[in-house]
Each structure stands twice: as C-alpha cells, then as structure tokens.
Amino acid sequence: MTNPATILAQSGRPERIQGNPVNPPVVFSSTYRNSGTAPGNIYARWDNETWNPFEKTLAALEGTDYPALVHASGMAAMTTALHAAPPGKIVAPRHSYHASLIVAQEMTEREGGQLVTVDIANTEEVVAALPGASAVLIESPTNPMLELADIPTIAKAAHEAGALVIVDNTFATPLGQQPFIMGADIVVHSATKYLAGHSDVVLGAVLANTEELHQRLWDYRTHTGAIAGPMEAWLALRGMRTLSLRFERITANAAELARRLSNHPLVEAVAHPSLPHHPNKERAPKGCGVLTVRPTGGAEAADRLVEATELWLPATSLGGVESSLERRRRFADEATTVPEDLLRLSTGIEDMEDLWEDLDRALTRSQA
Template identity: 40%
Template sequence: MSSGFNTRAIHAGQDFDPTTGAVTPPIYQTSTFVQDGIGGLRGGYEYGRSGNPTRDSLQTLLASLEGGAHGISFSSGLAAEDALLRSILRPGDHVVLGNDVYGGTYRLITRILGSWGIEVDAVEMNDLDAVRAALRPGSSRVLWVETPSNPLMKITDIAALAEVGRASGALVVVDNTFASPALQRPLELGADVVVHSTTKYLGGHSDVLGGAVITNDDQLAEQVRFLQFAAGAILAPFEAWLTTRGIKTLGVRMERHSANAQAVAEHFVGHPGVERVYYPGLPTHPGHELAARQMKGFGGMLSVALRGGEEAARKLAESTKLFQLAESLGGVESLIGYPSEMTHASVRGTPLEIAPNIVRLSVGIEDVDDLIADLEEALPR
C-alpha cells in the first residue's frame, strides 16, 4: 500500500521493537556486535562503521521520503558531498555548478578535490545555453544544482537541467537542503542524485550534524557505501536517532516555516531600508512561477539586500533578538546570518562572492508577528 509523505515520515523504517513492543525503536549505541561463530553475523551486523540498525532505519526513511532506492547517511553534509564526489570523479574530470552555491561545496571542490586534478566552472544555472556551453562532453562528470540556492534563493529548473546533463553524460546532483523532500523531490524531476545537510530542516532542531546521499543508481550507491565504510565518515547512532525524530514533524514544520517566511518577505517588500527581498514566494521573484510548479511550498529561507550597504547589513545581523546570529539554518528557532563573512566567506574574491549588503534569514516557527517586530526594531531606515 502506498502512503502519503507525512505517513512515511513517521513510519518508514520505524517498525516497533519486536522484543519489547516499544513504539520508538531503540538507539543501538554500540561499537561492535557479537558473532555466532566466525562470520556468523546477526542481521548482517559486524562493526559500527560498517552498519548499525539505528543508522539503517534512518537511511530507509531518507530514501522513502525522496522517492529513492538507496539512502546513505554521513556525519555531515560536506562528508556526504565528499563521498559522493570521490565516488564519481577521477583526476582530470570536470564539474559544472551554479554561481551562488554554498561556499563549503565550492571550497570542497576547488581547494580539496582541485589539488587532485578536478576542474570546475561556475555558471548561471538559469541560462541553459550557458550550462550547455560549460559542459565538456567526456570529461564533465557532474552537473551540481542547488535550488533554492544559498543565499540568493535562485530557482533552477531541475527537469530541464536533468535533460541537459543526460545529453552530455554528466550526473545531475541536486542539493535539496533548503527545500527538503517535504517541498521538492528532485529524483522525481529527473535528477540522478540528491544530497542533504540533514543538520538543517530534516533534523530541524539545531541539535545534530549529518548529511545524506539518495539515489536510484545501484552502482553509484554501492560506490558511495564503500566510501562510507572505508573512509569512515559515518553518522553515529544517537545522531541518526535524533535526525529520525526530527523528520517525524518535517511536513508540519515546513508548512509553518513557509507561511512565516512568506509573511516576513511580504512585509519587508518596499521597506525604506530594504533594497530587495529574495524569496521565491513573492510574485516579483524571477523564479516564482517555476517554484510554484516544482515545489509544494516556498520554504523558510529568505535574504534581504539593505539600502545602507555593508554597515546596515552588519547592524541588522547584530541587532536582532529573536533572530539569533549564528551559522546554519532550518531549525525551529529563527537565525540570522551575514553570508559575506559567515557561510560564504570561503568564496570571497571568486565569481561566487556575496554582496556585503546581503543578510540571510532562516525563518523559524515562532509567532510571525513577533519575528516581524524583531526585524522592524533592528532594521535601519
């Protein structure tokens, strides 16, 4: 029997404990497993790095939510990206990515994999001709898509890029962290792989680090699992359990995040201190119609460009009270960040550099009137 998203978020991979009947499966907080004789593994479990029931239940859940056959979890989003890229790429290969992707992704490819002989080009992903021109048939192995993008909230046509990537022989990878599978499922739109920082909306409570790779490609999944085991950037049992607990409320949380962000965005359009609001839920956003077709909601992330430049942006970031100044996003509490020197500091001086008058908001699930009042009090006029 097929089930809806919220039902799967609560039940996929979450069978009750057969020994005690506990509704919530236990945390298997163990480093190793007793064998029934040499090679006699119980349930296939041998050592905590190679497998753990708590981690396996999360991986089943992740695959179900994204509509994939395989879910592989890691100790962080970047660990997941690293394992995926090293599974695909070899020296001399080429990656094409968007010109405002997460700074950590760009740093990983250019500064770590770059020394291994990997080349990269950053292009405007909404310009399909530019993407086609950047792809090098035979050597472009990865087309990396981030939508909505971080922090400018660009919306990219996943289905169109899936066709472009397929035509050139590149695997299309979509970072679905900002939308979450509650709002967007890239595999259903033709992408080959989905990656997540599960730290963000999937965990949802700012209390756990994690990452994930989801795909329908059996061979690629086997290669990623090998690196998960051989390189060892696994997600620990307690972190897997916390992430699973967070996912159970993902659907209802994303509804509230989206509603609050929409209200905040609409309120500050035309504000005397605000030059521009970047939020795909606004009809004036260039990707609004595409987002309405491709997503089931517009999400909880938005950015604002301030008329007062860098000074005004810094003042706002350091003056709010409910919006706490911190890295990360996607938790139930609202956060504010200054991308130029926080999440995107690693891309200053590159084509991906973020303007110094940009402030990024992760809109939480508090009462929206309180959030708007907090921003109003801090915004320079």
C-alpha cells in the same frame, strides 16, 4: 505509505508486535557477534541498526528504493557524492554552499580536472558548460542567492553529455521537491538543517536510485569512515517526525515576511521564491524557509540590524525551529558576487507577528 506526512510520522518504527517500543532503540556498539558463518551485521562502520530507520525514512521521502546513506555531516555526504563521479570536469552553481565549491575545487585540481562555476538559473550557460563534464552539481534554490534551476532540462542535457547529476536538496527538502523524479542521479542533504530541524545535530545523507551508484556511495562512506554516530541519526529521525508541520509553518512565515519587507521603506531588496518578481518562480519548490534582505545603509547597517534583533538569533546555519539571520559576506570564502549587505534569514516556527515586530524594530535601529 506514500504521503510524506504519514511517512514522516510512521516510517522507521519497530515492528508492530505486542510489547515492542514505539521508537527504535539507540545501539551503541562498534562491533557485532559474527563468526562469518551466517549473515548479519559485522562492524558498525559498515552498517548500524540505529542509522537504518532514518535512512529508510529519508529514502521513502525522496522516492528511491535504496536507503539513504547517513554521514557525519552534510559536507561529508557532499564529499562522498562528488567522489562518485569519475575524475574530470565538475559544473556547479557559482552560489553553491561555499564549502561544496571548496571541496569540488580541491578535488578537481588534485585529479587534473576542472571546476566550472555557472549561473545555475541560466540554463543555456549551464548546458554550454556540460560537454566533457563528469558531474553537474545543482542547488535550487541556491545558498544564499535563491536562484532557481531548471533541474529536468539540465539533468537531460547532463545525461546526454555523460555527466552525473548531483542535487543538493537541503533547502527544498523532499517535501518541496523530489530531485530523482526530475532526473537526478544522486541527492545530498545537510540533515543538520530542516530534516533534523532543532539545531542540535550535525548530520548529512546521500541517496542514489540505482544499485550500482548506491554501492559506490556505500563503499566510499565505509572506506573513508565519514559515518555518523548512532545518537545523531536517532535525534535526526526524532526531529524529522514533525518536518511536514515545521516546513509548512516555516514557509508561511518566510513568505509573509518577504511580502511585508518588500514594502518596507528601510529595505532595498528582498528575495524569496514566493514574491511576484522572483525570477523563474515556476521552478520554485513547494516551500522555502530562507529569504534574503538588503537593508538601506549597506553592510554596516546590515551588521547593526543583526545586533539589534532581540528575537531573531544572530547565527549561521538554517532550518531550525528558531529564526536566525546573518550577513553572509562576513565569511571570507563566500562568493564575491553575493552582495556585502545581504542578510540571509532562516525563519522558524515562531509567531509571525512577533518575528515581524522584531525585524521592523531592528531595521529602524540599524539606521545609526
């Protein structure tokens, strides 16, 4: 099984023997019968059979031999990933998901290190920041600015500088890009988004492609207890079964809406990696379900637009089957380099014409 669509449909199922169920069971147990005289599960914070099918499936998609390590959220997974690096300097995109920057800042300050933020699309600037770094965090596309990094070049330079390469692959998903092939040491996911895909689960995962790093991540998760509940892991695998279909439709909807919005008289700017003018588009993953729009009339018009939609859901988060949108600068800790009037749109799997009609109407209504 090497094709992602087949892995998604088939991996992590119980053994093919007569009478077995099609889906893995959910096991609710905090401890296991274990006297220490034979191998086997001991305690559910260490390992849990309901996590395993999800962990195995995600590892197959990302192309690593070591199972993913499911976490209570994407941020729990990110925290584990950042702690895998020795104390020191961390280089990160200035438009990383803002909570990742907050954790990196807090962690480096406490350890006497330093967080250096860069324009991740500017490879020269990133490479110049690497000497002395213990880790580089890469998001590509970035959230929410959709900048694209040259992951292989940055990874090579980071390794020469002795830094770990951590890639947050939430936006691209393993269907869009496989960071281990591009030189990553650690891959992080907010499974809350496209992987689980139905806005009904908060979950994260972190993966490594060496035994030593995998063990370090496992130790940190186990000792800090940033673990997921079995129900969440089960739901995420159930949601992930349809990822290839969802991601294809979501990407097609996003690309077509971006194309139409680029020609809309009430729109000042649109970004999506499929657009001809998108910078560094040769670095784009094979799909992207997020686009950004800056309507005419500034932040107030943007707020009115969000309110005026009838179909698009005014909500944070992304990657669900339902389309949603929000003005990112409504959050006080969003980077100030993100324009005040920028709306981040996450397309779902609805009919594209219905999505377009709703947006077009809301754009007209946004003009006071």
